Amino acid sequence: MNRHELRDLILKKQSFLCIGLDTCLNTIPSFLKDIADDPVFEFNRRIIDATIDLTAAYKPNLAFYESHGSKGWESLEKTMHYLADHPKGPVFTIADAKRGDIGNTSAQYARAFFEHMPFDALTVNPYLGRDSVEPFLSYPGKWAIILALTSNPGAMDFQVLQPQLPLLLEKFGIKTCYWKKLFELVMEECQQWGTPENMMFVAGATHLDFLSSIREIVPDHFLLIPGVGAQGGKLEEIARMAMNKDVGIIVNSSRNIIYASSGRDFDTAARMAAKALHQQMAHILKTKD
Amino acid sequence: MNRHELRDLILKKQSFLCIGLDTCLNTIPSFLKDIADDPVFEFNRRIIDATIDLTAAYKPNLAFYESHGSKGWESLEKTMHYLADHPKGPVFTIADAKRGDIGNTSAQYARAFFEHMPFDALTVNPYLGRDSVEPFLSYPGKWAIILALTSNPGAMDFQVLQPQLPLLLEKFGIKTCYWKKLFELVMEECQQWGTPENMMFVAGATHLDFLSSIREIVPDHFLLIPGVGAQGGKLEEIARMAMNKDVGIIVNSSRNIIYASSGRDFDTAARMAAKALHQQMAHILKTKD
Numbered sequence: 210m211n212r213h214e215l216r217d218l219i220l221k222k223q224s225f226l227c228i229g230l231d232t233c234l235n236t237i238p239s240f241l242k243d244i245a246d247d248p249v250f251e252f253n254r255r256i257i258d259a260t261i262d263l264t265a266a267y268k269p270n271l272a273f274y275e276s277h278g279s280k281g282w283e284s285l286e287k288t289m290h291y292l293a294d295h296p297k298g299p300v301f302t303i304a305d306a307k308r309g310d311i312g313n314t315s316a317q318y319a320r321a322f323f324e325h326m327p328f329d330a331l332t333v334n335p336y337l338g339r340d341s342v343e344p345f346l347s348y349p350g351k352w353a354i355i356l357a358l359t360s361n362p363g364a365m366d367f368q369v370l371q372p373q374l375p376l377l378l379e380k381f382g383i384k385t386c387y388w389k390k391l392f393e394l395v396m397e398e399c400q401q402w403g404t405p406e407n408m409m410f411v412a413g414a415t416h417l418d419f420l421s422s423i424r425e426i427v428p429d430h431f432l433l434i435p436g437v438g439a440q441g442g443k444l445e446e447i448a449r450m451a452m453n454k455d456v457g458i459i460v461n462s463s464r465n466i467i468y469a470s471s472g473r474d475f476d477t478a479a480r481m482a483a484k485a486l487h488q489q490m491a492h493i494l495k496t497k498d
Numbered sequence: 499m500n501r502h503e504l505r506d507l508i509l510k511k512q513s514f515l516c517i518g519l520d521t522c523l524n525t526i527p528s529f530l531k532d533i534a535d536d537p538v539f540e541f542n543r544r545i546i547d548a549t550i551d552l553t554a555a556y557k558p559n560l561a562f563y564e565s566h567g568s569k570g571w572e573s574l575e576k577t578m579h580y581l582a583d584h585p586k587g588p589v590f591t592i593a594d595a596k597r598g599d600i601g602n603t604s605a606q607y608a609r610a611f612f613e614h615m616p617f618d619a620l621t622v623n624p625y626l627g628r629d630s631v632e633p634f635l636s637y638p639g640k641w642a643i644i645l646a647l648t649s650n651p652g653a654m655d656f657q658v659l660q661p662q663l664p665l666l667l668e669k670f671g672i673k674t675c676y677w678k679k680l681f682e683l684v685m686e687e688c689q690q691w692g693t694p695e696n697m698m699f700v701a702g703a704t705h706l707d708f709l710s711s712i713r714e715i716v717p718d719h720f721l722l723i724p725g726v727g728a729q730g731g732k733l734e735e736i737a738r739m740a741m742n743k744d745v746g747i748i749v750n751s752s753r754n755i756i757y758a759s760s761g762r763d764f765d766t767a768a769r770m771a772a773k774a775l776h777q778q779m780a781h782i783l784k785t786k787d
Contacts, residue, residue: 233606272599272606278614279571286567309623310561310596311650317522317561325567334598336625336645338652356625361600363627366687370680391659391680398655 210301210329211350212406212431216455218301219265223491225456227266227303227433228483229463230256230288233273236468238475249277249284252475254291256467259476263487266301266459267292289326301459303433304328307356312340319344323351330354332411332433335395339402346403352431353408355399357423358392360413360436368392392419396426405429412451414443414460420450428453435461437486444486448493456494462486499590499618500639501695501720505744507590508554512780514745516555516592516722517772518752519545519577522562525757527764538563538573541764543580545756548765552776555590555748556581578615590748592722593617596645601629608633612640619643621700621722624684628691635692641720642697644688646712647681649702649725657681681708685715694718701740703732703749709739717742724750726775733775737782745783751775 210218219225230253234242237252245251257267269288274281292302308318308331315337322328323345330352333345345353358368370391389397396410405427412423414436423432432451437443437460444460451458462482470478499507508514519542523531526541534540546556558577563570581591597607597620604626611617612634619641622631634642647657660679678686685699694716701712703725712721721740726732726749733749740747751771759767 231603270599270603270606272597272603272610275571275610276606276614278575278610279568281610282564282568282571305599307599307623307626308561308596310559310594311648311652314520314559314561317559317565321561321564321567321570325565334596334623334625336623336656337596337648337650338655338657340650340652342652359600359626361626361629363600363629363631366627367625367680367684368627370683391656394659395656 210299212455215265215301215431218299219456220494222262222265223494224263224265224487225459225490225494226264226483226486227268227301227459227461228256228260228264228466229305229435229461230267230269230467231273231463232269232284232467234277238471238473240473247284247287249274249281250287250291253284253288255476256479257288257292257295259480260466260483261295261297261300263480263483264300266303268303268305268461268463270463271304271306286326289328293327301330302328303330303332303354305332307332307334309334309337309341311337312344315341316344319348323348330409332356335399342399342402346407351407353403354433355395355408355410357396357410358413358416358419359411360415364413364416393422393426396423400427400430405431409433409459411435414447417443417446417450420447424451424453429455429457431455431457431459433459433461437462444489445493448497452497460486460490499588501744504554504590504720507588508745509783511551511554512783513552513554513776514748514779514783515553515772515775516557516590516748516750517545517549517553517755518594518724518750519556519558519756520562520752521558521573521756523566525760527760527762529762536573536576538566538570539576539580542573542577544765545768546577546581546584548769549755549772550584550586550589552769552772553589555592557592557594557750557752559752560593560595575615578617582616590619591617592619592621592643594621596621596623598623598626598630600626601633604630605633608637612637619698621645624688631688631691635696640696642692643722644684644697644699646685646699647702647705647708648700649704653702653705682711682715685712689716689719694720698722698748700724703736706732706735706739709736713740713742718744719746720744721747722750723747726751733778734782737786741786749775749779
């Protein structure tokens, strides 16, 4: 799905929501284990049917499938084929796999997610540099979503590293010129390798103060924004700081939607949680126009 | 396998070799596809039987299995069970998966590789920081192998980043004090989270000039060193710069061993390539003692 089609999909559905399918056998309603051979797929199928008209994208989190080995990968493959053939599709699909390896190995990961499975996009860790990212950029209509600034506490360990001299001077009250942080350098560098047609960036919503500078560095790229709760209290602020002329943002919510209820009503509860975010997004998109 | 056991295994076998199982359906001898239901497993099985007495470790590269989806994961699971039950075992096993995600997701990856499959170690990308690494450190006898400095060209993009002021001053011939590079900061920081009993570092052999400073920063940790060719011309130099009192290095070779021949003699050719490295390693270990 190219950028034009993605923007049109978002505007048509009035939703820039991405639902994270962090589907864990230990967390899904236990009755599913009694009625289905593949309870992980059955959970996904019902979540998808209950929410597909409200969401622009789905994002299976690979770790949850891999923890069941080849059987987990089967559940994922079934989910992807179900999505590909869904009468209410198309919908944008993101493999949240955070892959990245030396060139010839990244090329194999690209085959896994873009050829063997029909994902539109894959999250990619930039630590190994250019040859680790490029194999994901050569598939027309497919996307590498580069981790720039993530939403977890550990994001503060390396991603915001910057030279120590300015920090030291600032400690003594000496104002220094602007100095780039690692995630900013990552975005600047990666822009040289890809385009807004095949590359997005992860920009965690837990760091609202950085969103404006992120948008300055990558004015045209789509941003995948994780870390927004079901209440979506921050949605307005995120949209104000990060939207661009093509909408340009996809906001993810995982557990707050798919685990909104642990009972037999899990799918209707998921729909209600998604609906709440959808309404806010539709309002934001209307106000923008 | 704890550090003591790993060191003893290396000394007993007189080998600090790791054989990378980058097993690709398109590269393995084609006759295997005619005689085996699972040619990837059959290739691995024969490589293992031909080399297990010469090597301290095997390192399947996940990307090559994932490119065949759930079937590829099945081949990997069979390989791991074959290794676990091998009469010439035990042997150290590394999942070269370069995983790393927010805390609860890394915990799922740990389950995948340390519980669902019996790997001893997993390569981990540090970009997401502390909570992305810690879940891999809580399994006794299991290891997180942190990517510090990788062996690919892209390693120069971010891993060696350092403050720009010293570089600028050096350009004008002004000698500045030592300034840390990103991979050095990564090693210093990660040392705070783990110990030489549950953490190793990847240190690419393409950057021999950095090996001494790596060993200064992490004197006691094992290093996984990729990027050594079958000729192993650099082995002596690597050993001199990076060995410590517990040996402390595992040197990987993948394609130069497993694809030493593309014919029916692939396993005996692999044995010969492994044997050449083994002989040099045995010599180095003897000279050291």
